[in-house]
Amino acid sequence: MSEFAKRVLMTIVGVSVGGFSVGMFIFSAFGTDPFQVLAHGIWRQTNLDFGTLYMIVNLVMLVGVFFVDKRKIGIGTAINIFVLGYVVSFSTKLFMSWMPDPELWVRIIFLIIGLLVLSLSAALYFTGDLGVSTYDAVAIILSEKTPIKFQYLRITSDIVCTLIGFLLGATVGIGTLVTAFFMGPMIAFFKHKIAMPMRYGKIRAKELVEEEHEKKRRARS
Numbered sequence: 001m002s003e004f005a006k007r008v009l010m011t012i013v014g015v016s017v018g019g020f021s022v023g024m025f026i027f028s029a030f031g032t033d034p035f036q037v038l039a040h041g042i043w044r045q046t047n048l049d050f051g052t053l054y055m056i057v058n059l060v061m062l063v064g065v066f067f068v069d070k071r072k073i074g075i076g077t078a079i080n081i082f083v084l085g086y087v088v089s090f091s092t093k094l095f096m097s098w099m100p101d102p103e104l105w106v107r108i109i110f111l112i113i114g115l116l117v118l119s120l121s122a123a124l125y126f127t128g129d130l131g132v133s134t135y136d137a138v139a140i141i142l143s144e145k146t147p148i149k150f151q152y153l154r155i156t157s158d159i160v161c162t163l164i165g166f167l168l169g170a171t172v173g174i175g176t177l178v179t180a181f182f183m184g185p186m187i188a189f190f191k192h193k194i195a196m197p198m199r200y201g202k203i204r205a206k207e208l209v210e211e212e213h214e215k216k217r218r219a220r221s
Contacts, residue, residue, distance in 0.1 A: 006199060007128040011076045014125030017117060019087025024114030026088070027095040028107040031173020033118065034161040034180050035135045041168030051085050061134035069141045074131025081134070111175050119183055123190035127199050135161075139184070154184030 001009075025032045032040070043053045058081045065072055099106060126132055132140060139157050143150035158180035166172045196205035 003199070007130055008075070010124045010128035010195065010199065011079070011130045014121045014123075014128060015076060015079045015084060016087060016121075018121035018125070019084050020091040021114045021118035021121060022084075022088045023091025023095060024110045024117070025175050025179075026092045027099075027102070028111040028114060028175060029173070030107065030111045030175035031171065032176060032179075033183070034158040034165070034176060037165035037170045037172060037176055038161040038168075039165070041165035041170035044169040054085055055081060058134050061138075065134050065137045065141070069137070069144075072132055072137040072141060074129075076125045076128065077131035077133065077137075080132070084133075111178070114175075115178060115183065115186070118179075119186035120190045120194065122183075122187045123195040124198075126187070127191055127195035149188070151184035151188045154187065155181060158183065 022033065022036065025036075031037070039054050039057055040050070042057060043050050046053055048056070062073065062077065062081070095110070102110075122136060126136065126140065135157075139150055139153040142148065142153045146153075162172055162176055162180050192205070192209050196208060199205075200208060
């Protein structure tokens with residue numbers, strides 16, 4: 001398989017599986033990821049359909065990303081904006097049809113698996129590097145332009161989105177808080193351990209990770 005084909009596959013799988021993982025969060029009823037909380041908070045202040053509002057928010061952020069680092073915009077970005085919502089809707093209905101009234105332990109399992117799968121899916125399409133979601137691009141761009149590690153920037157952006165969404169009336173649950181504090185480090189883990197070896201091979205991936213860490217150390221010194 002050519003490297004480009006591998007990158008396309010990683011992007012498609014990452015975005016599609018990511019949509020199912022968000023559906024798992026919604027099904028668990030413990031709260032969604034921070035960006036969804038922000039979007040729901042804004043939605044509560046408007047008379048727009050949520051799907052339309054979600055697309056508008058992403059398109060506004062897309063303009064900002066374009067002017068700061070348009071290299072982050074690509075196939076993956078378009079899929080996130082125009083397709084992800086439908087995957088989320090489909091997966092949520094699918095899980096609800098299987099178990100209309102899930103017990104607590106089932107919801108907890110879905111929450112845990114959803115967090116793991118969402119982090120892995122993000123790592124896959126980040127590494128595919130064919131464009132990421134507008135929200136994900138924020139922490140990635142800042143990590144590349146500052147000495148601060150991605151996981152810390154992601155935690156910060158997640159917390160900010162959660163607070164703003166909550167103040168605007170969105171529901172915040174334990175799933176939201178878990179995602180805000182743990183998703184950044186988990187994405188970094190899956191990126192280094194699975195996604196990068198998948199694209200570059202184990203030896204080259206290890207070299208790239210070491211180069212990344214060395215670059216951060218030099219930037220901080």
